Amino acid sequence: MAGISGHAFRLQARRFGAALMTTEMVSSHGIAYRNPRTQAMLDPIADEHPVAVQIFGARPEIMAAAAAFAAAAGADIIDINMGCPVRKVVKTGAGVALMADTGLAARLTAAVVAVVKVPVTVKIRSGLSREVTALTFAQRLEAAGAAAICIHPRLASQGQKGKAAHDVSAELAAKLSIPVIASGDISGPAEAESLLARGCEAVMVGRAALGNPWIFEDLLNGAEPHHRDLEDVLAEMKIFWRDVVSEMGDERAGRYMRKYYGWYLKPYKPGASLRDSLRRTEGFTEAERLIRGELGGS
Numbered sequence: 001m002a003g004i005s006g007h008a009f010r011l012q013a014r015r016f017g018a019a020l021m022t023t024e025m026v027s028s029h030g031i032a033y034r035n036p037r038t039q040a041m042l043d044p045i046a047d048e049h050p051v052a053v054q055i056f057g058a059r060p061e062i063m064a065a066a067a068a069f070a071a072a073a074g075a076d077i078i079d080i081n082m083g084c085p086v087r088k089v090v091k092t093g094a095g096v097a098l099m100a101d102t103g104l105a106a107r108l109t110a111a112v113v114a115v116v117k118v119p120v121t122v123k124i125r126s127g128l129s130r131e132v133t134a135l136t137f138a139q140r141l142e143a144a145g146a147a148a149i150c151i152h153p154r155l156a157s158q159g160q161k162g163k164a165a166h167d168v169s170a171e172l173a174a175k176l177s178i179p180v181i182a183s184g185d186i187s188g189p190a191e192a193e194s195l196l197a198r199g200c201e202a203v204m205v206g207r208a209a210l211g212n213p214w215i216f217e218d219l220l221n222g223a224e225p226h227h228r229d230l231e232d233v234l235a236e237m238k239i240f241w242r243d244v245v246s247e248m249g250d251e252r253a254g255r256y257m258r259k260y261y262g263w264y265l266k267p268y269k270p271g272a273s274l275r276d277s278l279r280r281t282e283g284f285t286e287a288e289r290l291i292r293g294e295l296g297g298s
């Protein structure tokens with residue numbers, strides 16, 4: 001998840017049992033042209049295994065160069081983004097825009113497969129705006145050498161609206177020979193088990209993990225997600241904060257963490273004034289004092 005799944009977030013998911021984490025989508029141009037900020041996104045992967053690096057772009061030769069760099073930096077899987085509907089990405093022909101040009105998408109996949117030894121996976125959506133193109137599209141990617149397909153079965157035009165149409169995931173799982181990973185609205189064991197029963201090889205969790213790393217434990221144990229004690233939440237936030245600071249330094253960590261306070265505290269229904277004060281905090285010590293002041297805890 002762009003803006004979210006940095007090194008600290010991935011480490012946290014691993015501590016709670018997730019089997020594989022994917023980086024934020026990383027610009028192939030940024031990697032290929034050695035942009036320092038883009039390259040910094042790849043620094044932590046040298047000691048983090050297994051990890052998938054997701055790259056985006058629309059030019060096969062640049063995607064191939066970026067993939068080769070990421071694989072040399074330690075990526076265990078290269079994942080190609082063909083699902084992002086954000087305007088900034090789509091207008092360059094990348095992300096879900098590639099679903100409008102099956103030939104280019106297949107050439108791009110083949111170009112990446114040709115230069116790396118690690119598996120190359122592709123993340124797609126159901127299609128663009130009208131007709132559902134996921135199956136024929138995915139079959140072309142399979143023929144081009146994709147090792148697995150991850151599907152988020154919403155149309156590009158839906159963004160995150162509506163419900164993920166997992167009949168599409170099940171159809172892909174039935175008709176492709178490569179593994180299918182299902183993404184979208186997985187927030188408890190019932191959805192996960194049903195997708196596995198319908199032939200998907202794995203499920204991917206996105207938004208349900210925001211402020212709730214326990215989701216991975218719950219899924220693995222077949223337990224319904226439930227509220228954790230405030231003490232456990234604060235203890236976990238402290239560990240996460242420490243890892244975020246070591247990843248990005250105090251200042252960026254302060255900004256990054258602000259959105260997490262709301263996510264972690266959602267079950268406790270913090271009042272508007274606490275939410276406001278937390279948005280202005282600099283460090284975790286201050287945030288913890290404010291939380292305990294309003295929500296209790298020793």
Ligand SMILES: Cc1cc2nc3c(=O)[nH]c(=O)nc-3n(C[C@H](O)[C@H](O)[C@H](O)COP(=O)(O)O)c2cc1C
Pocket residue numbers: 001002003004024025054081083084123152183184185186204205206207208
């Ligand atoms: C903030 C945010 C950032 C995302 N960034 C990416 C991304 O960089 N690459 C990607 O393939 N999907 C991205 N997604 C989509 C998710 O991977 C996932 O497919 C989608 O949110 C549906 O799954 P969920 O209901 O579990 O969140 C993003 C989603 C969110 C909410």
